[in-house]
Amino acid sequence: RARELGFETVACASTGNLANSVSAHAASANLHCYVFIPGDLEAAKVLGNLIYKPHVVEVEGNYDDVNRLCSEIAGEHGWAFVNINIRPYYAEGSKTLAFETVEQLGWKTPDQVVIPMASGSLLTKIWKGLHEMKYVGLIDDVRTKINGAQAEGCSPISTAFKAGRDFFKPVKPKTIAKSLAIGNPADGYYALKATAESKGAMDMVTDEEVVEGIQLLAQTEGIFAETAGGVTIGVLKKLVKQGIIKKNEVTVAYITGNGLKTQEAVIDAVGRPTRIQPSLVAFEKNFKLGKNGGGDS
Ligand SMILES: Cc1ncc(COP(=O)(O)O)c(C=O)c1O
Structure with a gap:
């Protein structure tokens, strides 16, 4: 353009x-x-x-x-x-996340979505994209609840939402989720509005919960996300625990960045490989396996 x-x-x-x-x-x-x-x-x-x-x-x-x-x-x-x-x-381009979701769910909207927020733009455009699908007649209605996710060290939008305010107070960011570290979010007001309209929620997670979220996603789905993905998964977990998202609801968690970009955040949490000499004896010594290869220790 x-x-x-x-x-x-x-x-x-x-x-x-x-x-x-x-x-x-x-x-x-x-x-x-x-x-x-x-x-x-x-x-x-x-x-x-x-x-x-x-x-x-x-x-x-x-x-x-x-x-x-x-x-x-x-x-x-x-x-x-x-x-x-x-x-x-640039901002309208984010609507494709809504279009792809609806298409991949067989022309249905999800019950709930969880979206990471920096400026808040992505959240507002997913909300807009879902409504455009209805406008052109590809879906009947939009009943999706929009949920916003931030890291505690930079959560001006989530903090405002939880306090019941429709305006945010700018903050000085301090979090490992650097992709989302915008203290004065340009679309914060509109993100609050879209979330409220959809009857959704917002929450925030600590840096420890961000790392746990990255590990959980990797170890259960085989997807290595960057810190923004850890924020999304951490907040998803919190909202499920609070009963805000029910286990039977079709829920989409937007994982927006690759984990290889933010290795610094997880390097101390993943351990090291098991280093051995190139021999069967060395391998067997390190891994006490049963006859069929199960139960490594
Ligand atoms: C990985 C990732 N996810 C999500 C976002 C959220 O973007 P927005 O500023 O539209 O809220 C960003 C923004 O930089 C990002 O880098």
Whole structure:
């Protein structure tokens, strides 16, 4: 779209994942690219930009500092800023998460969804996407309850929801869920509105619960999620425990990022491989197996 509109340079402010995506698309669209990220991002997210050779600008500050700076730069340079002047095209793209869900459930909406929130945009667009499916006649009604998930160390939207407020108070983020570390969320108000309209809920989890969530998903579903996925699973677990999500309800948990990007968060929790000499004796010594190979110890 940026190319269609005649831009030669694309840019974005990002907690990491949007920057990876913008860098990759800019490379394939042959556009100049500037991505602005906070100074404390995980190594894999930084590398995931550098490989496409955009200008990677690491700002000494948090995402909210990055975002403020980008608003000023956007005023000075005629670039396509993905989450500023061409924001609608980026944000509307998130509706595909609703479309794919409905299609994969056989043209039905789920009873409940759990969505990780940073700026809150994704949540509002999934809600919008579900309603568009009804508007074009592909489904009869939208009865889905929308649930928002944040990490305790950056939970301005969930905190407001739980306090019964329709406005949030900005916070200074401190969490391992860096993808979601937006203290002043641009779409926070609308996320609160969509969740309330759907009769859904919001909650938040500690960093320990984020790691537990990542492990639970990996060890039960074989999916290695990044910290944002740990937030989603942690909050899903909490909502089930509270009886807000019932075990018989069709529930979709949106896992939005790959675990290899945030290895720092789990490195101390996963243990080490069992190292052995290349011999059967060494193997048998380390793994006391029964005759049929079961019961490793
Ligand atoms: C992995 C991941 N999931 C979810 C989100 C939520 O995005 P939003 O800002 O739309 O709430 C982000 C935002 O950066 C993200 O990186």
